[in-house]
Amino acid sequence: MISAVVQPLWLALYQGEAGPPHPRARWLAPRTPRWLALLPSPRLDLIQTADLLLAVIAFFITSSQAADWDTSSGNGHFLMAAAVALPIALRDRWPLWAWRAAFLALPYSVWVTSSIGVRPGDPPYTFLMAVSYLLVTYSVAVRCERRITVAVWAASVLAAWIIHPNSLAVATVLVTVTVLFGHNVRVRRSATAQLVVEERRTQEAIGAQSVLEERARIARELHDVVAHHMSVIAIQAEAVPLKAAGDPAQLEAGLADIRVLSLEAIAQLRQVLGVLRDQDGRTDTTPQPGLDRVAELIANARAAGLVVLAKLPGSLEGLPAAVGLSAYRIVQESLSNAMRHAPGATVVVDIGRDEAGLRLHITNGPGVAPAGAPGAGQGLVGMRERAALLGGTLDAGPVPVGGFQVTATLPVDGTTQRRSG
Structure with missing residues (x-):
């Protein structure tokens, strides 16, 4: 019984691996323009490009926001910005590692926002922190097996309860909807891939x-x-x-x-x-x-x-x-x-x-x-x-x-x- 609970958490936090990415539709991977001919791939992945662009935007906005909270914090605002932006940049290639980075960086980000960024009693999450975490959680649900996805959901809900019990209901609803949506996408993609295999056979x-x-x-x-x-x-x-x-x-x-x-x-x-x-x-x-x-x-x-x-x-x-x-x-x-x-x-x-x-x-x-x-x-x-x-x-x-x-x-x-x- 204990092993059935501990093993999925161990896989989610350390040993597990995400599955291969789903093949991109042609319109999501057009040929690389001539002015970007130095890129290693002959096709431009629009999903990865959008993630990188969003990560850069999240980095600068979070860095600027944290610096406004406390100008005496030195380079601390850069660390918090990296904790928000890095998981977004990693989520397509390494979704499980991106979630691990977001989950492990969560205590530091919450400490910063609780100390200098929000009023007492308010949830210690910024909008970009929530977006970053939900994005990597969605990627895990799409690319990982069900027991790892359930462990990620359980760890997220437990962390939300520990960090700010008053916002547990909202956090649970957001994480649950994200996980269910991602898992549904995974099931549909698997069914489509199986149908393609059967048609080929x-x-x-x-x-x-x-x-x-x-x-x-x-x-x-x-x-x-x-x-x-x-x-x-x-x-x-x-x-x-x-x-x-x-x-x-x-x-x-x-x-x-x-x-x-x-x-x-x-x-x-x-x-x-x-x-x-x-x-x-x-x-x-x-x-x-x-x-x-x-x-x-x-x-x-x-x-x-x-x-x-x-x-x-x-x-x-x-x-x-x-x-x-x-x-x-x-x-x-x-x-x-x-x-x-x-x-x-x-x-x-x-x-x-x-x-x-x-x-x-x-x-x-x-x-x-x-x-x-x-x-x-x-x-x-x-x-x-x-x-x-x-x-x-x-x-x-x-x-x-x-x-x-x-x-x-x-x-x-x-x-x-x-x-x-």
Whole structure:
């Protein structure tokens, strides 16, 4: 119990430290004028400047007032003036030390005013003494923790009671209002600072989420490009020597097809990676593939040994680029999966357009050759994400008679609300 009372007083009078100053508003810290260029700071702190000006005014007024009280007091009036002015000058940089200086100098100032400055029975405080003390008390309440502020209030009220009990009520009201006002300012500033921190964290979280979404988008594009083209290249690299059977012309034609596919894969990889700007700020703006290039996918799949039956829409006018790209990638991934897991199978690609949007239906039967190793399933995840980002749906799974089917609906005319994420 005693420690709970003594420790705050010890902190207030000796060991405690004030918190950092609150950042100044721009209008309170303008740039230093050219004629004050010798100042160490590039900005002129108007609060500190006002404190210094007030301290100088308080010093000269108090010094003159004390000298008028007793011309025989020598340099005593300068000491009293310093006791009033110094805390004002220190209160912004070192508020707690400023209060300590004012509190410790209070007995001397009261002794001077009681001895030669006021009539018996009147409060031994001058107006500037009260202003100086209340200013430093306010600074303590704004910059120090609550227990130190309470200790400063208690010490001030106790000193007022000891020095002049008749003015205790007025002194208590003034100190209490000053402390409460300063503490309220401290609480509001802390809440504002916390709000700024939370807003910054929210912005960082939004930025991180955007980065993750962009990484996921790039990963989908890379997977679709690499998986499809590498599957076709691998199958053709295995099939070309068998088809050529030692015929140089067929071997050369097969290798030429592989080269074309490789160059196409490189070109699409550059398009995907073009979203990442280089140090000069350039980016690749080559159009991404759409449904107008589905015929190329089907031709590549047929060259790799699949039997592809295609039913394509007669017109693709008015089709958004995002829908065309997603449809292209879904067909591409479906054909790639058929090549890997059902070599030589028959694939039916049915693309149509109705009131619900763009409809895709890709079905493959069982393969005629051993299937490759099962994948990690990222292709199916990517297809579902593409459909979901457009507000569409995608279902994929095996069919009872053997094989696999993918059914997707992508909204085109806003019939389905697009989801943001």
